[in-house]
Amino acid sequence: PTLNVRGCEIYEGWLDGDAQAALVQDLRDVVAQAPLFTPRTPRGKPMSVRMTSAGKYGWYSDRRGYRYEGAHPKGGPWPTIPPAVLDIWRALVSPARMPDCCLINYYTSDARMGLHQDRDEADFAWPVLSVSLGDDALFRIGSDTKGGATSSVWLNSGDVVVMGGAARLCYHGIDRIRPGTSALFQGTGRINLTCRVVD
Ligand code: MD3
Ligand code: FE
Numbered sequence: 001p002t003l004n005v006r007g008c009e010i011y012e013g014w015l016d017g018d019a020q021a022a023l024v025q026d027l028r029d030v031v032a033q034a035p036l037f038t039p040r041t042p043r044g045k046p047m048s049v050r051m052t053s054a055g056k057y058g059w060y061s062d063r064r065g066y067r068y069e070g071a072h073p074k075g076g077p078w079p080t081i082p083p084a085v086l087d088i089w090r091a092l093v094s095p096a097r098m099p100d101c102c103l104i105n106y107y108t109s110d111a112r113m114g115l116h117q118d119r120d121e122a123d124f125a126w127p128v129l130s131v132s133l134g135d136d137a138l139f140r141i142g143s144d145t146k147g148g149a150t151s152s153v154w155l156n157s158g159d160v161v162v163m164g165g166a167a168r169l170c171y172h173g174i175d176r177i178r179p180g181t182s183a184l185f186q187g188t189g190r191i192n193l194t195c196r197v198v199d
Pocket of ligand 1: 192
């Protein structure tokens with residue numbers, strides 16, 4: 001990694017421009033089969049980030065809680081995870097097991113994600129892998145307890161982050177997007193992929 005922030009290993013510019021553009025086309029194909037939707041928190045508030053998934057499971061949230069689902073909310077299986085995403089996982093996490101969810105988060109200019117832990121998976125020994133595409137995002141990471149000190153770092157298009165070990169259960173979130181900082185999409189926007197072993 002070129003940067004380590006509280007145990008999050010950041011590979012700055014891991015994907016070059018061509019690889020980023022190819023990945024965006026793969027994701028357009030995924031979204032055509034599994035449209036983006038607006039999850040609701042268990043309290044019923046719509047999230048500002050829109051989402052969909054690829055893989056055996058997709059992450060989902062509504063009044064009944066946060067969980068993984070085997071089908072898209074409109075029915076039917078999730079699309080398969082693009083091979084180029086699995087290549088990144090093999091290179092930076094492990095070739096021994098592939099992730100069973102690739103969550104696709106889509107941020108417009110005013111979207112954000114509050115500090116949270118990722119705890120919906122069965123085995124926290126598996127790292128989470130994140131790929132940033134499009135506009136820059138201010139990523140914040142704390143410790144595994146709520147309310148402590150945090151560190152912030154800008155994630156740019158093509159950056160890949162691996163959260164393993166103690167970092168796996170750290171609080172983290174996205175404070176804001178810097179609109180118009182990437183030419184990857186027409187207009188503004190950010191996509192973040194997170195790959196996880198679920199069960
Ligand atoms: C640190 N996504 O989907 S990715 C999420 O940019 C999520 O969309 C953010 O948090 C985004 O759950 C942040 C970086 C990330 C992902 C998982 C982590 C950082 C993490 C798990 C543990 C610690
Ligand atoms: Fe998260």
